[in-house]
Amino acid sequence: MANRYTPLNLPANPRAMPQDYQNKITYFDGISTYTTKQHTKKMTNYFENYDIDDDDVRMKVFVQSLTGHVKTWFRALPANSIKIHKLFIRPS
Numbered sequence: 001m002a003n004r005y006t007p008l009n010l011p012a013n014p015r016a017m018p019q020d021y022q023n024k025i026t027y028f029d030g031i032s033t034y035t036t037k038q039h040t041k042k043m044t045n046y047f048e049n050y051d052i053d054d055d056d057v058r059m060k061v062f063v064q065s066l067t068g069h070v071k072t073w074f075r076a077l078p079a080n081s082i083k084i085h086k087l088f089i090r091p092s
Helices: 036-049 055-064 068-076
Strands: none
């Protein structure tokens, strides 16, 4: 798996990414007034609107939404330091 996902422990054979997701997601650079909470909510809405249920795919798309210094920070995190089941917890 490419180093861009290093903090995540993804399976060796992940599912395919959604078609044209790059043009449908909101990007987060950490500079604008757009907050991390707002970004997480927008990403969760995207996953729900497009019926993306696989956690590995959700995380791969989320990582792709990070830009600039936020992406640099993310890639510098230790390998396997983020547990997927703790992120994007679905409401009951």
